Structures are given as structure tokens and as C-alpha cells.
Ligand SMILES: Nc1nc2c(ncn2[C@@H]2O[C@H](COP(=O)(O)OP(=O)(O)OP(=O)(O)O)[C@@H](O)[C@H]2O)c(=O)[nH]1
């Protein structure tokens with residue numbers, strides 16, 4: 323298995339605290355506890371890169387990780403991963419929730435090097451209003467995104483297929499063309515190669531990549 327060399331390069335709520343937008347970037351978003359930080363760790367093959375927790379609401383800032391694609395030499399092969407706070411977490415104050423929400427939307431609409439958003443959805447859970455609102459909003463903003471189902475190890479394959487098609491049906495009401503979907507598990511590594519291949523493909527076409 324190809325391991326990605328990655329390091330944590332920043333944490334912050336404001337644009338001024340984020341790394342300069344000079345490399346292609348990929349963001350992981352989704353409801354609290356869906357497995358964003360776990361998927362980043364799985365992708366990089368590094369156990370403790372991003373902080374994982376049983377307590378929803380663990381990630382509170384935009385956490386940036388730099389992935390070294392060219393053995394650390396060719397800057398043009400490097401890219402950023404951004405781990406974002408989850409939405410839909412009930413146990414924080416209304417004020418804090420709306421501050422996270424607005425940080426998320428500011429990040430998504432203003433981060434100029436953002437190539438694609440991975441919107442994570444727990445494959446066990448039926449379609450939720452806040453995920454559908456986010457999908458709708460990303461579509462309206464013209465922000466490229468992929469739906470990434472997480473925790474597929476928690477269901478039988480039959481149920482995984484059934485739940486993914488339930489999602490397709492829910493989205494068909496508003497979308498002519500369905501967004502791309504991937505099935506993953508941070509526990510088994512399912513979907514890792516497909517995700518890396520996808521990112522490599524976008525990086526090759528990215529105007530931000532140099533060399
Ligand atoms: N079985 C299984 N458990 C998972 C998987 N991904 C995450 N988990 C568990 O789900 C919980 C939440 O994972 P996190 O990666 O912290 O989730 P998050 O989306 O980053 O959460 P916030 O930062 O709080 O929004 C942890 O207990 C993880 O171990 C998976 O693919 N399979």
C-alpha cells in the first residue's frame with residue numbers, strides 16, 4: 323500500500339491563519355462524527371495525523387495537512403488536505419454552531435485553491451436535511467464535490483448497496499446528473515485507492531500545480 327507522507331501545517335479559523343493557497347487543496351466536510359479525521363488518517367496511512375474522537379465536535383478549526391507527492395522535492399506534486407469542523411452537532415451553543423457554519427461557508431466559497439470537496443455521509447444513516455442542504459448549496463455555488471460514504475464496515479454489503487441507492491433516489495428529485503459517489507471505510511481501507519487516484523487525476527489537471 324502506498325503511504326502518503328503528510329504533515330500538519332496549520333490550524334485556524336481565519337483565512338490569515340491558513341497556508342498560502344499555492345497548492346491544490348481538498349476539503350473534508352460532513353456532520354460531526356461522520357469520520358472526516360479518520361478518513362484523512364486512513365488516506366495518508368498515518369494513524370494519528372488528524373485528531374479522532376468518540377465525542378462529536380472534536381475538530382474545531384480548519385486543520386491543514388500538506389501531502390508530499392514528489393518525495394518532498396518537487397513542490398508541484400504536493401497538495402493540501404483540509405479537515406473541517408462537523409456540522410449538525412447538537413451539543414454546542416446556537417452561537418457556536420452558527421459561527422462554525424459561517425466559517426465553513428466562508429472557507430468553501432473563498433478558498434481559491436480548493437479543487438474539490440469530499441462531503442462525507444455515514445452510510446448507515448438515512449438522508450438528512452442538513453446534508454441535503456449542503457449538497458444543494460455546493461451545487462448552487464458551483465463548488466465541485468464528491469459524496470463519500472463512510473463506515474461501510476459497519477453494514478453488510480447488501481445494506482451498503484441498499485443505502486447508497488436510497489441516497490441516489492433522494493437526490494434524483496433535485497439533480498439531473500448525480501454527483502460522484504465513493505464508498506469507504508477508515509477501518510478496512512476500502513475506497514482509499516479510488517480516493518488517491520481521484521486526487522492524483524485532479525492534481526494533474528490543476529492550474530495551481532507547478533511543474
Ligand atoms: N467502524 C468505523 N468507525 C469509524 C470509521 N470512521 C470513523 N469511525 C469512528 O467514528 C468516530 C468519529 O470519527 P472522527 O474521525 O473523529 O469523526 P469526525 O467527522 O472527524 O468528527 P468531528 O471532528 O467531531 O466532526 C470515532 O470513534 C472513529 O473511530 C469507519 O470507517 N469505521
Ligand SMILES: [Mg+2]
Pocket residue numbers: 358359360373374380381405406
Ligand atoms: Mg474531526
